[in-house]
Amino acid sequence: xxxxxxxxxxxxxxxxxxxxxxxxxxxxxxxxxxxxxxxxxxxxxxxxxxxxxxxxxxxxxxxxxxxxxxxxxxxxxxxxxxxxxxxxxxxxxxxxxxxxxxxxxxxxxxxxxxxxxxxxxxxxxxxxxxxxxxxxxxxxxxxxxxxxxxxxxxxxxxxxxxxxxxxxxxxxxxxxxxxxxxxxxxxxxxxxxxxxxxxxxxxxxxxxxxxxxxxxxxxxxxxxxxxxxxxxxxxxxxxxxxxxxxxxxxxxxxxxxxxxxxxxxxxxxxxxxxxxxxxx
Amino acid sequence: xxxxxxxxxxxxxxxxxxxxxxxxxxxxxxxxxxxxxxxxxxxxxxxxxxxxxxxxxxxxxxxxxxxxxxxxxxxxxxxxxxxxxxxxxxxxxxxxxxxxxxxxxxxxxxxxxxxxxxxxxxxxxxxxxxxxxxxxxxxxxxxxxxxxxxxxxxxxxxxxxxxxxxxxxxxxxxxxxxxxxxxxxxxxxxxxxxxxxxxxxxxxxxxxxxxxxxxxxxxxxxxxxxxxxxxxxxxxxxxxxxxxxxxxxxxxxxxxxxxxxxxxxxxxxxxxxxxxxxxxxxxxxxxxxxxxxxxxxxxxxxxxxxxxxxxxxxxxxxxxxxxxxxxxxxxxxxxxxxxxxxxxxxxxxxxxxxxxxxxxxxxxxxxxxxx
Numbered sequence: 097x098x099x100x101x102x103x104x105x106x107x108x109x110x111x112x113x114x115x116x117x118x119x120x121x122x123x124x125x126x127x128x129x130x131x132x133x134x135x136x137x138x139x140x141x142x143x144x145x146x147x148x149x150x151x152x153x154x155x156x157x158x159x160x161x162x163x164x165x166x167x168x169x170x171x172x173x174x175x176x177x178x179x180x181x182x183x184x185x186x187x188x189x190x191x192x193x194x195x196x197x198x199x200x201x202x203x204x205x206x207x208x209x210x211x212x213x214x215x216x217x218x219x220x221x222x223x224x225x226x227x228x229x230x231x232x233x234x235x236x237x238x239x240x241x242x243x244x245x246x247x248x249x250x251x252x253x254x255x256x257x258x259x260x261x262x263x264x265x266x267x268x269x270x271x272x273x274x275x276x277x278x279x280x281x282x283x284x285x286x287x288x289x290x291x292x293x294x295x296x297x298x299x300x301x302x303x304x305x306x307x308x309x310x311x312x313x314x315x316x317x318x319x320x321x322x323x324x325x326x327x328x329x330x331x332x333x334x335x336x337x338x339x340x341x342x343x344x345x346x347x348x349x350x351x352x353x354x355x356x357x358x359x360x361x362x363x364x365x366x367x368x369x370x371x372x373x374x375x376x
Numbered sequence: 377x378x379x380x381x382x383x384x385x386x387x388x389x390x391x392x393x394x395x396x397x398x399x400x401x402x403x404x405x406x407x408x409x410x411x412x413x414x415x416x417x418x419x420x421x422x423x424x425x426x427x428x429x430x431x432x433x434x435x436x437x438x439x440x441x442x443x444x445x446x447x448x449x450x451x452x453x454x455x456x457x458x459x460x461x462x463x464x465x466x467x468x469x470x471x472x473x474x475x476x477x478x479x480x481x482x483x484x485x486x487x488x489x490x491x492x493x494x495x496x497x498x499x500x501x502x503x504x505x506x507x508x509x510x511x512x513x514x515x516x517x518x519x520x521x522x523x524x525x526x527x528x529x530x531x532x533x534x535x536x537x538x539x540x541x542x543x544x545x546x547x548x549x550x551x552x553x554x555x556x557x558x559x560x561x562x563x564x565x566x567x568x569x570x571x572x573x574x575x576x577x578x579x580x581x582x583x584x585x586x587x588x589x590x591x592x593x594x595x596x597x598x599x600x601x602x603x604x605x606x607x608x609x610x611x612x613x614x615x616x617x618x619x620x621x622x623x624x625x626x627x628x629x630x631x632x633x634x635x636x637x638x639x640x641x642x643x644x645x646x647x648x649x650x651x652x653x654x655x656x657x658x659x660x661x662x663x664x665x666x667x668x669x670x671x672x673x674x675x676x677x678x679x680x681x682x683x684x685x686x687x688x689x690x691x692x693x694x695x696x697x698x699x700x701x702x703x704x705x706x707x708x709x710x711x712x713x714x715x716x717x718x719x720x721x722x723x724x725x726x727x728x729x730x731x732x733x734x735x736x737x738x739x740x741x742x743x744x745x746x747x
Contacts, residue, residue, distance in 0.1 A: 271433060272466035274453040276480040276531060286479075290470045 131343035144344040161324040165307035171247045172303050176254035184262045200252045208316050211245045237319025245317045254299040261295025297360040305353045325349050382445050384409040384567050390439030400425050400591045412561050412568045416578040417588030423571045427537050432456050458535035459528035465520045467512045473523050474508040480531035498526040518549045535567045575615045587611050607731050612654045619696050623653040634692050642721035643738035652722040657697040659718035668711015674704050
């Protein structure tokens with residue numbers, strides 16, 4: 097009887113979140129799927145998917161989304177891993193980590209506008225290079241300014257999981273590796289890097305997946321030179337009012353995210369520290 | 377002095393401080409090749425610090441560390457021909473048993489077939505041949521310990537450093553590993569430097585013990601020397617059980633304590649010097665009041681399997697630990713007897729060199745007397 101009432105109490109705690117989940121996650125997903133499979137009159141059709149896959153424009157957008165997400169992820173990873181590694185060796189590491197996380201507390205739109213201020217023709221950067229007699233450059237609305245701002249925004253989300261997985265590694269392992277004759281570089285390659293892979297994968301998930309559907313930065317910073325699936329969805333829902341095709345692209349985006357999650361999931365947990373209790 | 381064998385490891389006035397905290401004070405020591413050395417002491421005594429200075433994990437604040445006669449102060453860890461068995465083993469969880477043991481040889485650039493032979497040999501040495509493909513997580517504590525030993529030995533080190541490697545094991549396993557480690561050391565003939573806080577372990581395994589306290593080597597010697605002739609209160613108390621009392625050395629071979637004079641075998645002190653007297657509990661025998669050199673009342677008794685541990689109090693209120701084979705009655709008045717050679721005298725603040733010199737002087741005397 098005790099267990100039954102405990103169970104009931106647990107169910108009770110679940111109610112608020114369940115309602116939230118149904119209203120704002122499950123229902124929209126069903127609606128999205130439903131709309132992608134119907135005509136504006138509500139008849140079942142696969143036409144939307146046929147349009148999507150039959151159009152070079154949409155496939156190019158898809159490719160663009162994946163390609164730019166890949167670039168953003170690669171750039172953040174190259175910057176974040178050494179940074180996380182360094183952070184982990186500092187004495188006041190929690191403090192420095194806080195400084196890196198701090199920007200994530202500021203609204204995304206605000207940060208994007210700040211970059212417009214920095215990069216515009218009369219912005220800070222152009223003013224600065226003007227001091228050396230260089231004429232103002234077109235910095236905004238370029239591929240690289242888009243990549244710069246996207247990477248800037250995503251870096252904390254890459255550093256944090258990598259930092260955590262590095263912090264979990266027993267410092268003794270590095271000592272043991274050096275003791276056995278490995279230099280710093282060999283130790284990094286053979287011990288630290290493999291053991292921090294769960295964090296790297298988590299970081300890739302945290303950066304790659306949201307990057308697939310970026311649309312605000314593409315417009316404000318990229319000047320719509322880079323058209324991604326996120327931009328396309330926004331266009332269909334807000335401008336062309338073609339909700340059916342917008343939903344279709346939405347579904348495809350979700351499928352792409354799921355595939356990414358599957359590819360980067362931790363297949364075999366060999367890191368041991370999490371399973372270490374097995375024979376202790 | 378011409379034929380002094382070169383030490384494999386030598387410390388010359390080595391010290392280590394963190395800020396104002398002196399962890400290690402002016403250590404001098406010499407280790408010969410092929411012996412089993414133990415650094416014994418309580419936690420914070422500096423024993424692990426010495427180990428880390430040998431391995432290169434720490435750098436000395438002052439002094440020189442020599443390996444086969446060459447100063448190695450600035451040689452990095454990975455370039456020293458010695459390996460460590462860590463207290464928590466430090467096995468790589470992303471590798472199986474084979475890859476852990478193969479780590480050193482593969483870093484050295486040995487060929488695949490050489491590595492295979494080496495790992496097989498090492499796993500055979502620690503009796504884990506069947507476990508090569510196991511994950512580290514699938515091993516028991518004792519098995520991990522063996523992998524750690526195999527991994528450290530796979531590099532063919534000239535010195536193996538062991539940092540309290542047995543402390544995480546249960547009693548029975550620890551005993552077995554003591555014998556096994558000793559056997560491995562003798563089979564391979566390399567130098568072992570073993571760190572422990574367990575005096576029993578130190579006495580059982582070592583050729584030579586360094587007793588550490590407060591960052592200073594209190595005494596070094598063979599297990600027998602250290603047990604039989606502790607230099608000071610700390611060593612006497614730390615190694616085994618001891619009855620320690622204050623006394624007065626009236627003259628050579630005559631000591632006064634508990635209000636009586638006793639014949640003993642120590643000499644070389646000033647007349648009427650204040651000293652400490654040590655008698656081991658196993659050297660005390662219970663007898664009748666008439667035959668006793670000391671009269672005591674039994675205060676407490678506990679059964680220890682192979683003996684009874686008795687606490688008795690003499691008429692001056694001194695407490696005596698006695699190990700007896702027969703049971704006694706609590707409250708009973710009995711006599712205690714001991715032989716002159718069971719009394720060991722310690723001077724206050726005597727340095728190890730003075731202690732050794734004094735021992736030599738009167739041991740020579742007594743030898744001369746016999747001739």
